[in-house]
Amino acid sequence: MNGGKSRELxxxxxxxxxxxxxxxxxxxxxxxxxxxxxxxxPPRFFEAFLRGRAHTEPPDITSRVCGICPVAYQLSxxxxxxxxxxxxxDGRLAALRRLLYCxxxxxxxxxxxxxxxxxxxxxxxxxxxxxRIQRAEVERGLRLKQSGNAIVELLGxxxxxxxxxxxxxxxxxxxxxxxxxxxxxxRRERDAAVDMVRWVSGFDFPDAGxxxxxxxxxxxxxxxxxxxxxxxxxxxxxxxxxxxxxxALPTRAFDVHTFGDHVVERQVPxxxxxxxxxxxxxxxxxxxxxxxxxGRWLSPIALEAARDAGLGDPRQGxxxxxxxRSIIVRAVEVLYAIDEALRIIDTYxxxxxxxxxxxxxxxxxHGATEAPRGLLYHRYTLDAKGTVTGANLVPPTAQNxxxxxxxxxxxxxxxxxxxxxxxxxxxALCERVIRNHDPCISCSAHFLDLRVHRPHSAAREGNPPxxx
Amino acid sequence: MPTEGxxxxxxxxxxxxxxxxxxxxxxxxxxELLGIAEExxxxxxxxxxxxxxxxxxxxxxxxxxxxxxxxAERIQHIRSVSRRLVTIGACATAGxxxxxxxxxxxxxxxxxxxxxxxxxxxxxxxxxxxxxxxVDLELRGCPIDRGRLVEVITAFLAGRKPxxxxxxxxxECKLRGTPCVIVAHGTPCLGPVTHAGCGxxxxxxxxxxxxxxxxxxxxxxxxxxxxxxxxxxxxxxxVRVLRTFNTAAPEFDAASREEARR
Ligand code: SF4
Ligand code: SF4
Ligand code: SF4
Numbered sequence: 159m160n161g162g163k164s165r166e167l168x169x170x171x172x173x174x175x176x177x178x179x180x181x182x183x184x185x186x187x188x189x190x191x192x193x194x195x196x197x198x199x200p201p202r203f204f205e206a207f208l209r210g211r212a213h214t215e216p217p218d219i220t221s222r223v224c225g226i227c228p229v230a231y232q233l234s235x236x237x238x239x240x241x242x243x244x245x246x247x248d249g250r251l252a253a254l255r256r257l258l259y260c261x262x263x264x265x266x267x268x269x270x271x272x273x274x275x276x277x278x279x280x281x282x283x284x285x286x287x288x289x290r291i292q293r294a295e296v297e298r299g300l301r302l303k304q305s306g307n308a309i310v311e312l313l314g315x316x317x318x319x320x321x322x323x324x325x326x327x328x329x330x331x332x333x334x335x336x337x338x339x340x341x342x343x344x345r346r347e348r349d350a351a352v353d354m355v356r357w358v359s360g361f362d363f364p365d366a367g368x369x370x371x372x373x374x375x376x377x378x379x380x381x382x383x384x385x386x387x388x389x390x391x392x393x394x395x396x397x398x399x400x401x402x403x404x405x406a407l408p409t410r411a412f413d414v415h416t417f418g419d420h421v422v423e424r425q426v427p428x429x430x431x432x433x434x435x436x437x438x439x440x441x442x443x444x445x446x447x448x449x450x451x452x453g454r455w456l457s458p459i460a461l462e463a464a465r466d467a468g469l470g471d472p473r474q475g476x477x478x479x480x481x482x483r484s485i486i487v488r489a490v491e492v493l494y495a496i497d498e499a500l501r502i503i504d505t506y507x508x509x510x511x512x513x514x515x516x517x518x519x520x521x522x523x524h525g526a527t528e529a530p531r532g533l534l535y536h537r538y539t540l541d542a543k544g545t546v547t548g549a550n551l552v553p554p555t556a557q558n559x560x561x562x563x564x565x566x567x568x569x570x571x572x573x574x575x576x577x578x579x580x581x582x583x584x585x586a587l588c589e590r591v592i593r594n595h596d597p598c599i600s601c602s603a604h605f606l607d608l609r610v611h612r613p614h615s616a617a618r619e620g621n622p623p624x625x626x
Numbered sequence: 627m628p629t630e631g632x633x634x635x636x637x638x639x640x641x642x643x644x645x646x647x648x649x650x651x652x653x654x655x656x657x658e659l660l661g662i663a664e665e666x667x668x669x670x671x672x673x674x675x676x677x678x679x680x681x682x683x684x685x686x687x688x689x690x691x692x693x694x695x696x697x698a699e700r701i702q703h704i705r706s707v708s709r710r711l712v713t714i715g716a717c718a719t720a721g722x723x724x725x726x727x728x729x730x731x732x733x734x735x736x737x738x739x740x741x742x743x744x745x746x747x748x749x750x751x752x753x754x755x756x757x758x759x760x761v762d763l764e765l766r767g768c769p770i771d772r773g774r775l776v777e778v779i780t781a782f783l784a785g786r787k788p789x790x791x792x793x794x795x796x797x798e799c800k801l802r803g804t805p806c807v808i809v810a811h812g813t814p815c816l817g818p819v820t821h822a823g824c825g826x827x828x829x830x831x832x833x834x835x836x837x838x839x840x841x842x843x844x845x846x847x848x849x850x851x852x853x854x855x856x857x858x859x860x861x862x863x864x865v866r867v868l869r870t871f872n873t874a875a876p877e878f879d880a881a882s883r884e885e886a887r888r
Contacts, residue, residue: 201693202643207726212866218836222723222871225647225769273653273674284675286663300656307654315827317654318647318769319838322831329833512832589676 181588183566188574193566195559195592205549213239213518213544214325220536220551221319226269229262229310230529231536231551232323233384238536239325242523243544245516250509251327252384254313257502258323259384259527260495261309265317266530267445267488267495268306270596271358272299275485278590279361295357298350302492305347309499312340327513334506341503344496351493352463358489359467363482366569367402369395370440370561372447372477373421375528376411381452381494383528387411388420389451390436394479401568406450406475414524417535421552434557442561443532443554444595445487450477457501460494481565481594488596518544529554531596555597565591635684635783638670640704642690642697643724643752647769648715649673649689658776665783681707685782691717691752693724698749698758705759712778713755716768716871720840723768725752725874752874763788766821768838768871774823791822794842795835799826807834814857816867819845819877840872847881861888 166184184192204223208216216235221228233255240247247255272295273285282288289296307317312332314320322329371393375386392407394400399407412420421441423434435441453472456464461471467486470476478487520542526535532554539548569591573579579587639649653659653674669679686708692698705711713719721728728751755761765774774790781788791798795817799806807813807829815834817826821842828835854864868882 202722202724203727204723207723207730212863215866219723219870222645222647222768225645225650228647269653277676283677284668284671286660286668286675287677289660289663296660300659304656307656315831316769316824318650321828321833321836321838329828330831 181566181592183570183584183588185570185574190567190570190574193563193570195563195566195597205551208538208546208549211546213243213516213538213540213546216536216538216546216549217323217325218319218321223551223553225318227262227266227529227531227534228319229259229314229323230527230534232320233259234525234527234529234534234536235538236323236325237385237525237527238523238538239525239540240516240523241525242521242538242540243516243519244521245326245514247327247514250507251514253502253506254328254331254509256384257499258310258313258320260499260502261306261313263383263495263530264306264492264499265303265310266306267492268299268303268354270530271354271485271488271492272296272303274596275488275593276358276361278593279485295354298354302347302350302354305343305496306492308340308343312336324513326516327509327511329512331508331512333508337503337506341500344500344503348459348493348496348500351489351496352459355463355467355486355489355493358485361485363480365402365480366482366565367394367400367479368442368446368481368561368565369393369401369568370442370564371436372450373436373441373443373533373557374447374451375526375533376409376451377455379455381448381455381498385527388414388417388526388533390441391447391450391477393439402479404470404476404479406472406477409451414526414535417524417526417552418537418550421535421557423552423556434552435560436557440560440564441557442595443557445484445491445532446478446481447532448491448528449487453477456490456494457497459497460490463493464490481591484594484596518542522548531555532558555595558595558597562592562595562597565594634665634667636669636679636681637666637779638679638681638683638686638704638708639668639673640670640686640688640690641672642688642701642718642755643693644690644715644717644722646673646689648717648767649687651714651770651772651775652687654772655776662776662779666779682709683707684709685779686711688713688718688755689715691721691724691754692758693749693752695749701755701758710762710782711755711759712763712765713761714765714775715770716766716838716840717752718755719764719766719875720872721752721754721874723871723873726869727752728874729869754874763790765790766823766839771823771825792843793822794818794844795820795822795824795826795829795839798822798824799829802826802830804829807832808853808857812857814854814859814863814867818842818853819847819850836867836870837878838871840875841877845877847877851881851885861885 182194216239217232220231220235223231277284277288280288310317315322372391375382376389377386389409389411391409394403397407421434421436465471469478518540522539524537526533534554535552537550538546541547566588669683686704716722778788808815813834816837817835819842820835820837821839823839864885865882868878872878
């Protein structure tokens with residue numbers, strides 16, 4: 159197929175945060191000269207039209223950025239607005255928010271594990287095909303997913319764009335009886351989650367590493383989800399270690415109020431997503447980063463499952479830098495989220511009021527939470543009446559883009575060393591590398607055709623950039 | 627819907643400018659998903675499968691609004707290869723929240739989000755699918771209701787007309803037996819002018835409806851807006867509540883423009 163020394167691979171239509179992207183890869187003399195994740199998801203301009211809205215509106219509005227992790231958007235928005243207004247939500251309301259977030263983690267991570275990622279390990283195109291050979295496992299996964307949805311539906315009213323979340327808390331809080339019947343179901347699903355961790359740990363994983371800084375929230379005493387301090391772990395190369403080193407490295411933390419000084423977004427011409435860098439360097443957020451930063455705070459059952467699955471013991475300073483194995487970390491996080499949900503339900507007492515009052519004041523507020531795909535940051539500036547005068551959203555996928563491109567370069571380079579792969583092989587490999595990071599649902603399965611261009615074929619890009 | 631030769635009908639799911647939430651609703655039908663997949667051939671659904679079939683399709687579900695020139699062309703093609711085309715959700719049926727650009731200068735919007743706006747190609751408006759091609763059925767909501775989606779697919783398979791309500795949220799509220807939040811707490815509620823389909827969710831949580839299913843078929847805004855004012859909303863509040871996920875639906879659009887002129 160490719161006679162020359164150079165080749166260029168284009169995958170039209172893969173996806174980005176909630177949608178549409180493509181892959182563009184150039185290889186010259188066995189070296190990767192370019193690996194780009196091109197984003198052409200049409201722009202929707204959230205940051206622009208948030209200006210002029212009331213301070214109570216960002217949770218419902220920004221929820222519509224992403225149908226896959228609406229709770230993450232709602233809660234990052236709530237935190238940022240509450241921060242601007244000088245209000246802190248703690249105690250029972252904070253616990254309920256964490257419970258809600260556990261529901262989204264269970265739902266969203268099981269979706270990625272079973273519907274998007276696992277088919278890769280069986281050479282299947284979709285979960286439907288996977289269900290023909292792994293019916294019981296897929297059905298178990300769908301039940302687990304449903305139990306996550308059940309949490310979000312009870313606390314939020316519905317699983318996509320919940321209606322019950324507001325700045326200051328909730329519109330209505332659940333009764334103890336409502337939570338009790340949910341708990342019975344979750345107790346059954348906890349056993350199913352242990353089996354799921356075992357199932358994914360038996361997949362066949364290529365050797366791989368990632369030489370990125372790992373960024374996640376840290377909240378000593380708990381596995382950070384709905385709050386915490388941004389914390390970064392050094393990349394292995396800074397310590398002279400190989401990319402697949404499984405040792406924890408030094409970390410540094412910074413105040414969320416200085417997030418914009420550390421994580422800087424840059425626009426690149428081929429993409430409608432903004433790329434970000436952390437203190438000038440490439441970084442990765444998401445499951446691998448969380449496991450490295452907070453792994454020691456997992457509950458005993460999750461720690462044990464992680465150990466049995468070959469992830470080692472994070473309390474002994476073991477981390478996982480193999481992106482292909484992120485599916486195991488996700489499965490452990492699902493188990494943890496179920497266990498944590500049960501813990502919250504067991505001690506639940508309804509809060510005195512479903513919400514606290516959050517009177518507006520002029521100022522800027524910052525909020526960060528751990529969306530299933532990684533750290534999601536919001537910033538709002540309000541005037542004295544509470545009208546939003548400025549807004550900034552930094553989603554995990556935009557942050558991970560540089561790391562994904564580096565993983566593509568590394569993987570293709572290593573593959574080329576083992577002999578000449580066919581285009582089909584290279585394509586499949588690249589798709590897997592991208593799905594490892596769960597860039598967002600449509601991203602994960604958004605691959606169409608592959609075109610190979612000779613060096614002088616003056617190839618035109620399939621889709622001009624447009625963004626989200 | 628019967629197909630020639632007894633083959634399974636082909637289903638396609640398409641995405642335009644959206645949050646993906648409406649097509650994700652199909653994956654949220656955990657109980658029905660594998661069953662549906664036995665009865666229809668899921669021929670094109672990038673969110674769920676990397677295999678693609680060029681069509682033609684018996685049923686196309688379309689999520690998202692038209693915001694780029696390429697997408698305006700793509701929907702023409704999709705229509706031409708689809709026997710039935712159903713739009714799912716507020717983005718596809720009304721232009722979605724991204725239609726807020728219709729009131730603004732897009733160049734300014736672009737500049738607010740992107741440092742180098744010249745890289746970004748987009749249309750000045752976000753328009754519903756029905757502004758571009760004939761649509762066989764519209765499912766409302768931001769997002770659509772899971773039960774209604776299953777009903778549309780099952781009815782399609784059985785070759786019957788789907789049962790989709792066209793009354794207002796108030797009607798569902800009464801069916802559900804929820805006390806009216808306007809009457810009980812003086813909470814402003816868009817239920818009287820909002821299309822049914824969610825089962826009157828917000829009032830059941832003690833919150834006023836914010837219109838995510840778009841305008842109902844019989845609307846009397848001149849009588850309705852004074853109710854919102856009585857319950858404490860000023861002009862700005864009224865404009866804001868009408869300008870969200872269904873802002874470009876003609877009835878909400880007209881009412882918000884009139885209100886903004888006051
Ligand atoms: S209508 Fe709402 S839920 Fe559906 S795709 Fe659009 S923004 Fe998402
Ligand atoms: S609460 Fe809202 S939807 Fe329900 S009856 Fe009252 S006005 Fe109608
Ligand atoms: S009550 Fe109104 S805002 Fe709430 S879900 Fe139903 S249609 Fe949407």
